[in-house]
Amino acid sequence: MAFQIPRGTQDILPGDSEKWQYVEQVARELCSRYGYREIRTPIFEHTELFLRGVGDTTDIVQKEMYTFEDKGGRALTLRPEGTAPVVRAFVEHKLYGSPNQPLKLYYSGPMFRYERPEAGRFRQFVQFGVEAIGSSDPAMDAEVMALAMHIYEALGLKRIRLVINSLGDLDSRRAHREALVRHFSGRIDELCADCQARLETNPLRILDCKKDRDHELMATAPSILDYLNDESRAYFEKVKHYLAMLGLPFVIDARLVRGLDYYNHTTFEIMSEAEGFGAAATLCGGGRYNGLVEEIGGPEMPGIGFALSIERLLAALEAEGVELPTDEGLDCYVAALGERAKEEAVRLVYQLRRAGLRVDQDYVGRKLKAQLKAADRLKAAFVVMIGDEELDKQIATVKEMASGEQTNVPFGELVSFFTERTRREGE
Structure with missing residues (x-):
């Protein structure tokens, strides 16, 4: 079902x-x-x-x-x-x-x-x-x-x-109520059943009727402003x-x-x-x-x-065609190649999130090209690429998505690298 x-x-x-x-x-x-x-x-x-x-x-x-x-x-x-x-x-x-x-x-x-x-x-x-x-x-x-x-x-x-x-x-509404009853009483049968019921219980509600809003009696009804x-x-x-x-x-x-x-x-x-x-x-x-x-x-x-x-x-x-500034995207996407790199990526993503950054990674085993496309769809400002070579050197490759420029950053400096850029952009 x-x-x-x-x-x-x-x-x-x-x-x-x-x-x-x-x-x-x-x-x-x-x-x-x-x-x-x-x-x-x-x-x-x-x-x-x-x-x-x-x-x-x-x-x-x-x-x-x-x-x-x-x-x-x-x-x-x-x-x-x-x-x-x-x-x-x-x-x-x-x-x-x-x-x-x-x-x-x-x-x-x-x-x-x-x-x-x-x-x-x-x-x-x-x-x-x-x-x-x-x-x-x-x-x-x-x-x-x-x-x-x-x-x-x-x-x-x-x-x-x-x-x-x-x-x-209360006094003004009471005087207005009496005027409304006099106004609608003679032709109340021309209005809907709800209006007919409201005539005695709450005639002010007749003016709020959606069905009879265009009836001539509505246009000529006594104005509350005249009874204040x-x-x-x-x-x-x-x-x-x-x-x-x-x-x-x-x-x-x-x-x-x-x-x-x-x-x-x-x-x-x-x-x-x-x-x-x-x-x-x-x-x-x-x-x-x-x-x-x-x-x-x-x-x-x-x-x-x-x-x-x-x-x-x-x-x-x-x-009115107003666009709200809601789609901020990611600060960083971590792309990993291989199981060793995946373990490092899990650790790095957590560290960056704890530092206040919006970060994500691949969880479905995509190839590097597919991960880069995913990062683009998520509007990531940077991609950190980690493979066996990066692990051996303990240096990650960081790509700025807007310019395509790549920078080598030691693993131990990645958090400060991104937090410093985030701080400058927020100034």
């Missing part, structure tokens, strides 16, 4: 995995520069966490979660998103007691949603996200958005757009002011509501405008979630964060 990968998942093979490592490392380094520290949470959590944290009226909870019962009869769910687990850890470990507030965290790892697989959308996907918990300062909102944009720009993306909105506070009270409007103005101070262009979209119930005040997305990128143009999404910490059992503490898709990030880089 030939086994195949489950639908909606993917294998990340050598050649591609280096790209993943590179973009994740860039994101980690920038997070460190902004003062964010890594947190790691379990891949599965108690289902109730997502029912309360994400919202039981969301598509994620109603349709997309991978939920199972363990042998103890407990309902567990593979995490569909990262914010609720991070906030759970924040509460459980009483991190709200830390003197360093706000607490600024980042995470990276697989998430799971039962969705229809398509380009840029998988059932197992990887998110990189940040959460800043403990500040209600609009400057914190600007910092989080600036960090997200910085990650994309540092990787070479140019055709991206920051889109923002405000969902306001004075406090919410002032907060949004400060967010926009800070973004302008940072020189970050943005577009306001009053229909940007995001798909999670915990958002309030600032919401945002970063979109790709690269030609041919496809319908999945949203690269990153996030927003403020004041009240979520309290909902999960902690004290009343505000928070804001974002999550970006690594898969969509790589697709956007490809769409």
Whole structure:
């Protein structure tokens, strides 16, 4: 029987995995520069966490979660998103007691949603996200958005757009909710079954519907911006002011509501405008979630964060033709002829690796010509050739692959020979 990968998942093979490592490392380094520290949470959590944290009226909870019962009869769910687990850890470990507030965290790892697989959308996907918990300062909102944009720009993306909105506070959303119910009630039967169900439970989710996004009722729906009270409007103005101070262009979209119930005040997305990128143009999404910490059992503490898709990030880089500097090649390839030389090669390869060099050798008994071809395929800068003659003289032949120049180097000086060149190249 030939086994195949489950639908909606993917294998990340050598050649591609280096790209993943590179973009994740860039994101980690920038997070460190902004003062964010890594947190790691379990891949599965108690289902109730997502029912309360994400919202039981969301598509994620109603349709997309991978939920199972363990042998103890407990309902567990593979995490569909990262914010609720991070906030759970924040509460459980009483991190709200830390003197360093706000607490600024980042995470990276697989998430799971039962969705229809398509380009840029998988059932197992990887998110990189940040959460800043403990500040209600609009400057914190600007910092989080600036960090997200910085990650994309540092990787070479140019055709991206920051889109923002405000969902306001509880009073603003309540007034907007009533307006939405009045707007959709008379013609709700023209919309899909999901929208009809959401009319009473969560009418804001109607604006996030993918099926009816082009219906005329969506275009004429009341704007949340018209229902912001004075406090919410002032907060949004400060967010926009800070973004302008940072020189970050943005577009306001009053229909940007995001798909999670915990958002309030600032919401945002970063979109790709690269030609041919496809319908999945949203690269990153996030927003403020004041009240979520309290909902999960902690004290009343505000928070804001974002999550970006690594898969969509790589697709956007490809769409813009950005080449990542990931294929470094080997510093040295050791080519051995004969059993005596093979033993010396094993010892030398180990010594060079311990000295910090990227080194490999032949393990399948190739002839010298084939070993040189292998070294070329592996992009080795140098090849050390060892045969009986070299062993007798204790002097290796070192070939620089780019120029073809050959140098004789005593065995005892090979490590210093390569480490010195590596040091000079790194200066």
